[in-house]
Amino acid sequence: ILIEVATVLVLILILPYIPPDINFSKSYIVKPALPLEGKLALNERLNDTVKWHEGEILGPEAFAEYNGEIYTGVNGGDIIKIIGNHITPIAKFGKPCKGLYQEKICGRPLGMVFDKSGLLYVADAYYGIFKVDVKTGKKILLVSMQTEIDGKQPKLPNGIAVSSMGDVYWSDSSTDFYLEDGMFDMFADGTGRLIKYDPKNQMNTVLIDGIHFANGVHLSENEEYVLVAETANSRILRYYLKGPKKGTHDVFLDQLPGLPDNINSDGQGGYFFPLFISRSPDFPFISQILSPFPRLRKLISRLFALPELGLKLIDDFYPNEYAQIGIHLIGHFGASDHLNGVLTPKRTTIIRVSKNGEILESLHSTNLSKVSRISEAFIYKDSLLLGSPFNNYIGRISLKSAGLQHLINSAGTAQKTTTPPTTTTKPPTTTTKPPTTTTKPPTTTTKPPTTTTKPPTTTTKPPTTTTKPPTTTTKPTTTTKPPTTTTTKPTTKTKPPTTTTKPPTTTSKPPTTTSKPTQASTTTTTKPSSTTTKPPATTKKSPSAASTAEPSTRTKTPPSSSKSPSESQPSAAEFQKQDKTKTEL
Structure with missing residues (x-):
């Protein structure tokens, strides 16, 4: 019997055309996880997490903020807006579908970020890279799934970031597998x-290739480099956009005690790295144990894929929902979700890291019923929002409860919002006519904000709305309308090249805040009518990533734009019922 079994296994291993029929040739070593000691020592700082909008949404993978409103993508393919207790569908890239097992039809929004003019950029795992006007729902396809980039079509668009110059940096997690078979890519x-997408010539350039499941993407504060999470290898890579190392890349942080997902700013120039799956020196992730053995990885992958092949044959001859559910679950990350805490340590972890890659602190919870499966850690006002591709809620914990009270004053800068302008006592007297009082301040004609009553003597205030427009987005405590009238630049959410924790709005005395505001005011007067489409603080940024290999392919950018329909979609509750059915199957 053993000989017969061995013969069958050998045939499965060597025969062609057995899925996944891809290359398993690399032998590599994944470094063991750092020990949970020192700044990584276990704690329970995430235990006070509350479940916001529980049962109303499913799979809020990532977040973006605009004018104090939260946007996220959910299972079913919708982009939604959250204002307090209200949820509003904004856009959808896929088509109407029956349930999560038709994810390829529904679409699946993953990474998202606003640019400085308030347009939302989204990476949909099945449909490509889009630009969305959240006011109208109009969407424009930038990179389609049929676009060949260096001879390969993307299979899994995932993370995304946008520079001050409009260049789009995005990750293609795999060129072998779609999201529904993403687990196979781990082996x-x-x-x-x-990849860098240049909107001027609609070209895509590969910056780093051979990443083992490329995931979250984030630009540094001054746009000197861009980070990308290499999930399967538990590390973060850095690609240099400026300086002597321009065009090269290195490892920013290695040996993470888990598998990293999205990357977000901590508001102080550093980053949050949530670990979607935990690991430890004594409890490594299974695909990392097998990394030196490519043939064994191939055999295991094929053993799991054979049942999927059988279900596909059944569905071809006798289409049915049960076969389709099985096809969807085999190889999907959702199928392995129930093994969280069984084949992995019972721990949820977020790591905060400096701009130089130094681990500053860590947040944990060993109670998976409190919070688990975290893909995103996003500062919103005085809270930390925790996203997940599977949870039916948004995790929310106050910065103070999480032991992050030292980030409260800089919380706004994580979303490109400076600290609250609580000292602007004069603007309220002129807020009734800010749009029409721009004739007096000759140096701030592009921004008629709340300081127009004293244009000549308060030139240090206008810069607060020109160089740091986000200061009027999330916490405009003194101007109820002007913040929304500057929507051309509210959202440099993820890349605050010049976001500082000392906004010039903290005082009306120019001498104390002239280090940055005066520079901004002198530079913004050169473009009084340009509505500050090129903010002074970011004019130094250039799409220098193009210094690598020349753009190799042209992105087909159909100018197709339409209002995103979200009608005819199953509710979150229905999706969850279907999810239970799939689990039982």
């Missing part, structure tokens, strides 16, 4: 890529 050779 295969890495084929992920970090």
Whole structure:
């Protein structure tokens, strides 16, 4: 019997055309996780997390903030807006579908970020890279799934970031597998890529290739480099956009005690790295144990894929929902979700890291019923929002409860919002006519904000709305309308090249805040009518990533734009029922 079994296994391993019929040739070593000691020592700082909008949404993977409103993408393919207790569908890239097992039809929004003019950029795992006007729902396809980039079509768009110059940096997690078979990519050779899309010539350039499941993407504060999470290898890579190392890349942080997902700012120039799946020196992730053995990885992948092949044959001859559910679950990350805490440590972890890659602190919870499966840690006002591709809620914990009270004053800068302008006692007297009082301040004609009553003597205030427009987005405590009238630049959410924790709005005395405001005011007067489309603080940024290999392919950018329909979609509750059915199957 053993000989017969061995013969069958050998045939499965060597025969062609057995899925996944891809290359398993690389032998590599994943470094063990750092020990949970010192700044990584276990704690329960995430235990006070509350479940916001529980049962109303499913799979809020990532977040973006605009004018104090939260946007996220959910299972079913919708982009939604959250204002307090209200949820509003904004856009959808996919088509109407029956349930989560038709994810390829529904679409699945993953990474998202606003640019400085208030347009939302989204990476949909099945439909490509989009630009969305959240006011109208109009969407424009930038990179389609049929676009060949260095001879390969993308299979899994995931993370995304936008520079001050409009260049789009995005990750293609795999060129072998779609999201519904993403688990297979963890065992295969890495084929992920970090890509730059240039909107001027609609070209895509591969910056880093061979990434083992490329995931979250984030630009540094001054846009000197861009980070990308290499999930399967538990590390973060850095690609240099400026300086002597321009065009090269290195490892920013290695040996993470888990598998990283999205990357977000901590408001002080550093980053949050949530670990979607935990690991430890004594409890490594299974695909990392097998990394030196490509043939064994291939055999295991094929053993799991054979049942999927059988279900596909059944569905071809006798289409049915049960076969489709099985096809969807085999190889999908959602199928392995129930093994969280069984094959992995019972721990949820977020790591805060400096701009130089130094671990500053860590937040944990060993109670998975409190919070688990975290893909995103996003500062919103005085809270930390925790996203997940599977949870039916948004995790929310106050910065104070999480032991992050030292980030409260800089919380706004994580979303490109300076500290609250609580000292602007004069603007309220002129807020009734800010749009029409721009004739007096000749140096701030592009921004008629709340300081127009004293244009000549308060030139240090106008810069607060020109160089740091986000200061009028999330916490405009003294101007109820003007913040929304500057929507051309409210959202440099993820890349605050000049976001500082000392906004010039803290005082009307120019001498104390002239280090940045005066520079901004002198530079913004050169473009009084340009509505500050090129803010002074970011004019130094250039799309220098193009210094790598020349753009290799042209992105087909159909100018197709339409209002995003979200009608005819199953509710979150229905999706959850279907999810239970799939689990039982």
